[in-house]
Amino acid sequence: xxxxxxxxxxxxxxxxxxxxxxxxxxxxxxxxxxxxxxxxxxxxxxxxxxxxxxxxxxxxxxxxxxxxxxxxxxxxxxxxxxxxxxxxxxxxxxxxxxxxxxxxxxxxxxxxxxxxxxxxxxxxxxxxxxxxxxxxxxxxxxxxxxxxxxxxxxxxxxxxxxxxxxxxxxxxxxxxxxxxxxxxxxxxxxxxxxxxxxxxxxxxxxxxxxxxxxxxx
Amino acid sequence: xxxxxxxxxxxxxxxxxxxxxxxxxxxxxxxxxxxxxxxxxxxxxxxxxxxxxxxxxxxxxxxxxxxxxxxxxxxxxxxxxxxxxxxxxxxxxxxxxxxxxxxxxxxxxxxxxxxxxxxxxxxxxxxxxxxxxxxxxxxxxxxxxxxxxxxxxxxxxxxxxxxxxxxxxxxxxxxxxxxxxxxxxxxxxxxxxxxxxxxxxxxxxxxxxxxxxxxxxxxxxxxxxxxxxxxxxxxxxxxxxxxxxxxxxxxxxxxxxxxxx
Numbered sequence: 001x002x003x004x005x006x007x008x009x010x011x012x013x014x015x016x017x018x019x020x021x022x023x024x025x026x027x028x029x030x031x032x033x034x035x036x037x038x039x040x041x042x043x044x045x046x047x048x049x050x051x052x053x054x055x056x057x058x059x060x061x062x063x064x065x066x067x068x069x070x071x072x073x074x075x076x077x078x079x080x081x082x083x084x085x086x087x088x089x090x091x092x093x094x095x096x097x098x099x100x101x102x103x104x105x106x107x108x109x110x111x112x113x114x115x116x117x118x119x120x121x122x123x124x125x126x127x128x129x130x131x132x133x134x135x136x137x138x139x140x141x142x143x144x145x146x147x148x149x150x151x152x153x154x155x156x157x158x159x160x161x162x163x164x165x166x167x168x169x170x171x172x173x174x175x176x177x178x179x180x181x182x183x184x185x186x187x188x189x190x191x192x193x194x195x196x197x198x199x200x201x202x203x204x205x206x207x208x209x210x211x212x213x214x215x216x217x
Numbered sequence: 218x219x220x221x222x223x224x225x226x227x228x229x230x231x232x233x234x235x236x237x238x239x240x241x242x243x244x245x246x247x248x249x250x251x252x253x254x255x256x257x258x259x260x261x262x263x264x265x266x267x268x269x270x271x272x273x274x275x276x277x278x279x280x281x282x283x284x285x286x287x288x289x290x291x292x293x294x295x296x297x298x299x300x301x302x303x304x305x306x307x308x309x310x311x312x313x314x315x316x317x318x319x320x321x322x323x324x325x326x327x328x329x330x331x332x333x334x335x336x337x338x339x340x341x342x343x344x345x346x347x348x349x350x351x352x353x354x355x356x357x358x359x360x361x362x363x364x365x366x367x368x369x370x371x372x373x374x375x376x377x378x379x380x381x382x383x384x385x386x387x388x389x390x391x392x393x394x395x396x397x398x399x400x401x402x403x404x405x406x407x408x409x410x411x412x413x414x415x416x417x418x419x420x421x422x423x424x425x426x427x428x429x430x431x432x433x434x435x436x437x438x439x440x441x442x443x444x445x446x447x448x449x450x451x452x453x454x455x456x457x458x459x460x461x462x463x464x465x466x467x468x469x470x471x472x473x474x475x476x477x478x
Binding site for chain 1: 280282309312313315316317319321322323324325326327336337340341385386389
């Protein structure tokens, strides 16, 4: 009973943190997915320089832990006179992360489109952009949807890393509340419930989409 | 109105195509070995031969889906040398003159039948949506599928899909149509619907090059029969003459295999 009363008292403070977390996740998805699409095309490009650049961005984004990239943006770049607010640094680092992961999923989706679709488009005389945006992408993205939703969930949970550079997101709010009267157990449990309250329904929706796709494949 | 009149609005000038010394290999593996073919305007050329002979690859070289290593393609006043750099204008001219129908239809699965036919007209020829839709409906009616206009390809049978694919190619007013084994993926009965549409096109005077295993179609409809084997044309001429009295032993062997089946 005590916990419930405490939770009710903490919740308003925690909600502002959750808002920041959702904002960072939203920005990194909105910026990361289009960038991921560009990267997925670059990685498949014939031009070696374009392909190498695309691969480098993707491999660093996937290979380096998000926390390392976060630190590089926040603590590293000021060395070159580029300083970001903590929240901006978090958005940039997670956008890179989202772009790198989503690009691989999109590339797999685009590659799954039958060769005949490219050939029919070429035979009809459709331009590259009409072929890509009107024929290939709508089909490739369909199979990429579940994977991309997975990345979105991952990004939302990844926002907790921004705690490390003092972004006032959900974890940071929880920590601040906990440090006031040392009720860490209660507050972090509540924070966990907040993450789960978003992630779990999102996962269910993803599974639903996966099943639907499997049925219509 | 006949099929090609609908396709062309008014009758487009008939066009032939000349292919000279086309060669193509993948690494050391030769697939087309110095093949030349002269297709007269308004004629039907049937391309037959054992699988692996290079028929489909040769057909795909004609509209540059496969890029020949050397040779010359002369069509509609353009001369294209695929071994060299091809400028965008020549490629566009070639693709707009030549329509193609594939064995596996290759309709766009996320678009309705109508949109499959209408969308390329809007993007390639710059037609308005109304004009393109109207043309698409005319063509669908002509191939007997007006009631399928709003269906997606997945809800159509193979024969219906292939007829939609033919309509899609015709909508861009090609003067030459390439058919790559258009009935090979279909049940024999369903294939007949597609062959009927093709006969009609041939009767209208469309220039056609057809890779096929349908010997009756080749005999009855084509003006020229071309036999390919081992990456070359080994025999060509009047279809009935070749079928009743083949000059080459390889042709004889192939014809015996397909006709005695």
